Structure formats: structure tokens, C-alpha cells
Amino acid sequence: MLATDLAALLPRLRRFARSITFHREDADDLVQVAMERALGRSEQFTEGTRLDSWMFRIVKNAWIDEVRSRVRRGQVFAPEEEGEQVGDDSAEAHQQRLAVQKAMSLLSEEHRLVVGLVLVDGLSYKDAAEALEIPIGTLTSRLARARDALQKLLSDEARTMT
């Protein structure tokens, strides 16, 4: 049962992971680790609560662990060189996508997580706060700051391109 429900979340988990890791392989590795953790401790999931919030929380924690261990190992995070062209993506849409992904990669870890949950996945503030294990007021102010930072990065980017 849980495995089936988790499988149904995979596309969203991969998308969220892509937004916080800005790297395709890292993102899928992260989702795999999170899936294993979730299935290994399925008894910790409370029936009647939202599986997606629980799962996003596991992804978030797995990513924080990964970030810490990479920092310890002195590894650098490098965004992928080029985002791959998807489907009938027009050149303009492609450019815009790259600009957003680049701006995301320059955000702080904290900011990237809120943006990934609220703007990329579309979770409500309440559910996002639950996934991040922070009060909703903290989420709101963090999201506002993250948006300011993104907005600024994107307008800087637009300026350098013209």
C-alpha cells in the first residue's frame, strides 16, 4: 500500500529534488535514498496525515545530511553545465528555464527548500511548513526573502544578457 502511494509521488519528488540539488543525477540519488528511508521506517508514518509532506520532509533531511557530509569532505557543488532541452521547449523558454535554474543554484540552502516546496511543487504554506518542520510564520518570511533574492538574481541575469 505505502509502496504504491510512494511510487505515485515519484514524479513530484524528482521535480522537488531537481529544484534543490540542481543536478539530475544528484536529484535521482536523493530520491532513491529518501525512498529507501521511507520504506525502512514506514511505521513512522501516521495514517491520516499527508504522505507528501512526510515524504518531502524525508527528502529534505536526506539532502541536509548529504550537504553536511559533502561540506565535511570539501566537495564542491557544481550545477550542471547545460540544462537539457525538453520536448518542444522553444529557445526562449529554454533560456528562461536555465536562468531560473541558475538563480536557484545561487540561493541559500534554506531558501531553495522553501522555493522548491511552495513555488515548484505548489504546496500550501501550511503543508510546506510541516515538511520543513518550521512554524508557518517562519516559512512565510523565509519565502518572502527567498523570492526577493530570486527576483534580484533574475533581473541581474536579464541585465547581463542584454
Add this chain to the structure above:
Amino acid sequence: MNLSDETLMAYADGELDEAQRSAVERAMREDPQVAAAVERHRALRAKVFGAYSGVLDEPVPERLRPKAAAQAPGVVSLDAVREARRQAAAATATASAPRRPAWLQWGAIAASLVVGVLAGSAWLGGGQQAWVSADANGRLVAGDALASALSDQLASAQAQGPVRIGTSFASKDGGYCRSFQLQDSAGLACREGDSWRIPVFKEGGAANTEYRQASGMPAAVLEAIDERIEGTALDAQGERAARERGWAR
């Protein structure tokens, strides 16, 4: 009135209640700067969302699939789902919680709208959760799990969950409606305030499948769509945009 930027952001994210929403909308009409600020928040949201939405259409690498689900394609896991549902139904029946008066009124209120018999499976999602329930006025509304599927899922990026989204469209009464399939059943849900009202719900069952249209939607649902639709159905982009706005128009 002075509205904080956080309030305008929450408005753009569809997080405000009705009173706050109308305050923001009034401010937007009176002050172009407020309107521009809201537009900035919306545009950023759409831009960021759009930058990652393509991931949903990518095939999921096999290594990510939980082993149990990978080994149990369609039929087996569906049986397991049905079995769990039967047990849950039995458990509820023995518990026999007192029914609310609203249940008794449906026949009168919704007879022309609800086609088929509403009992058993449709009411029971995973465990104690109801897929569909009655609001204070005895009208059908989506329960939490169905409501979140209706709010979040895109027909263009169909999830493998129990709910499949059919057509999404703008309705003549100024809102959005979406048709859906839930296990054997199907229905139409229309956004009203913060909930999804269900004007039509048709419980299926394997025996009914041959009467279904090619779309997989029963005729009653298709008729209900025809009655309400304004213009044409939303395309993938329109669907995403509507979701962005929290299905509010």
C-alpha cells in the same frame, strides 16, 4: 490601507481567506503599484514553476521505484487496494457511527444530480478517510485526499495515484471544474471557495464499463461538463495556470 508585501505574496500564492482576498483586490484596483507588486509575485511563481514542470513528464528511472510496487503491476496491487478497502468498510460498518442528518437529505437534495448509488467504496479511501463527504448543507464535497488530488494533479502529468484527472475547464458560473476518475467511479468537481463541490458523482463498478464513453467518463459526467463548460477545455498550459492561481478566477 497598507498591505505588507508578505500579504501580497500570500495573495498571489492563494493563501488568503476571503476577507483578506477582497481587501487585497480592492487595494489592487485603487493602487496600480499594489497591482504591479501582485503581478510580480505571480510572474515569479509561474516562472519558477515552469522551469521545473518538465520533470513531471520524464519517465521515472526504474531504480527509484519501490521494489514491492515494481513487482506488483496493476492487477495485483489493485486487488490489494480493494481488499484493504473492503476491510476498512467492514470495520466502519461494525463501528456504525451515528449518521449525520445530512445523509438522509441527499436523496431529496441531490437525486437529480447524483447518479447511481453512493455507498461503500467511494466513501472509504485509505482507512478512515472519506473520498467524498457532505458539507453542512448536505451537498457533496471532496474529502481531503480527493481535494488535494483535484488541486494538485495535472491531467498533462498524470500521477499513478488512485485519482485520475480528466478535463479541466472554466465554468459558466465563473469558476473552474475538473472531471475525475476515482478507482471505478467518476465525477465532476467544481471549485467553490476553498473546497471542491461535486455536482455529479457516478459510482462505476466493472459491470458499468461497457456503457462508458471512449474517454472513460460516464455519460452523466460528460453531460454535466457540456452543461457547464464555457468555451473549450483548458490545455496543459491553461491547466497549469489555473492551478497556479489556486483554481480561483
